[in-house]
Amino acid sequence: MRQVIGAATETLVAAGVASPRVDAELLLAHVLAVPRSRLLLIDDVAAEQAVRHAALVARRAAREPLQHLTGLAHFRTVELAVGPGVFVPRPETELLAGWAVDAALLVTDRQPVVVDLCTGSGAIAKAVAAEVPEARVVAVELDPQAAGWATRNLSGTGVDLRVGDMASAADDLAGEVDVVVCNPPYIPWEAWESVALEARDHDPDLALYSGDDGLDAMRVLERTAARLLRRGGVVGAEHAEVQHEAAPEVFRSAGRWLAVRDHPDLTGRARFLTARLG
Structure with a gap:
């Protein structure tokens, strides 16, 4: 999981996203259907989930809003x-x-x-x-x-x-x-x-x-x-x-x-x- 988040963070940093680590984690939490706070309890990410996450990260790197990718905004x-x-x-x-x-x-x-x-x-x-x-x-x-x-x-x-x-x-x-x-x-x-x-x-x-x-x-x-x-x-x-x-x-x-x-x-x-x- 750390490798998945680390690679995603690097991609988002290069794209100029304001909160790269947070966004990488929130997108992974969305893919895994768990709260972000539970990511530390997960050791492995399935290949299919990693592919889905990478696709979302690429869209975020293109500056599509995070909330459009997850479909949800907290207020x-x-x-x-x-x-x-x-x-x-x-x-x-x-x-x-x-x-x-x-x-x-x-x-x-x-x-x-x-x-x-x-x-x-x-x-x-x-x-x-x-x-x-x-x-x-x-x-x-x-x-x-x-x-x-x-x-x-x-x-x-x-x-x-x-x-x-x-x-x-x-x-x-x-x-x-x-x-x-x-x-x-x-x-x-x-x-x-x-x-x-x-x-x-x-x-x-x-x-x-x-x-x-x-x-x-x-x-x-x-x-x-x-x-x-x-x-x-x-x-x-x-x-x-x-x-x-x-x-x-x-x-x-x-x-x-x-x-x-x-x-x-x-x-x-x-x-x-x-x-x-x-």
Whole structure:
């Protein structure tokens, strides 16, 4: 087994994969249908399994997302089916989801209402529904293919999935929402070449790019959140590190938000903003 993982790791290192050893082990665990933590208990890998593993490693070396190869993404306490046509949820977005969970838990005098805009795979909505089961959770996704993945992931969770534009898909909830959360597209078109190959070649453009400055969707979100939230309700949205001033300014300049602030991820990089409707 060590030889199999070692050879795979070398292949992934040469290909520039960010976490070669981890990916090699996760792919082998997938082939063997065991948790990664149990690999140390396995001495030998059958020839057929080694061939399957090598094929997956070659695809990963070509920068196909790990989650597409395993068909699964882990996000906080939930698992998500992912593949071509849907944005693969990133670990850093778990902090935004955690903020939404905490904000929903602060609503104790009624059923909290949470709307997840640009839900993609349904990651944030599913996490909130799992961790705040008393909440009413609504998820919105524009892309039909991504919505298909969200339908699969949100089945049985009680989340109300709406397929449509975030600007209008939840108009029936105007003034009734406690928490709006969103991981919108935020990459400027001109930054295309700097995007990691896994995202650039495999994530949907609709989930990545948002106008010349990357903030077109953020501006729509600001207006939508203002319409959906109760007075005193809160909004949280992810953004790029370089937008740590520009993204919050979208909300500050609107003149209707209080306590606009930015939050770092676990590496200290600016990651998401929050604001309260005045």
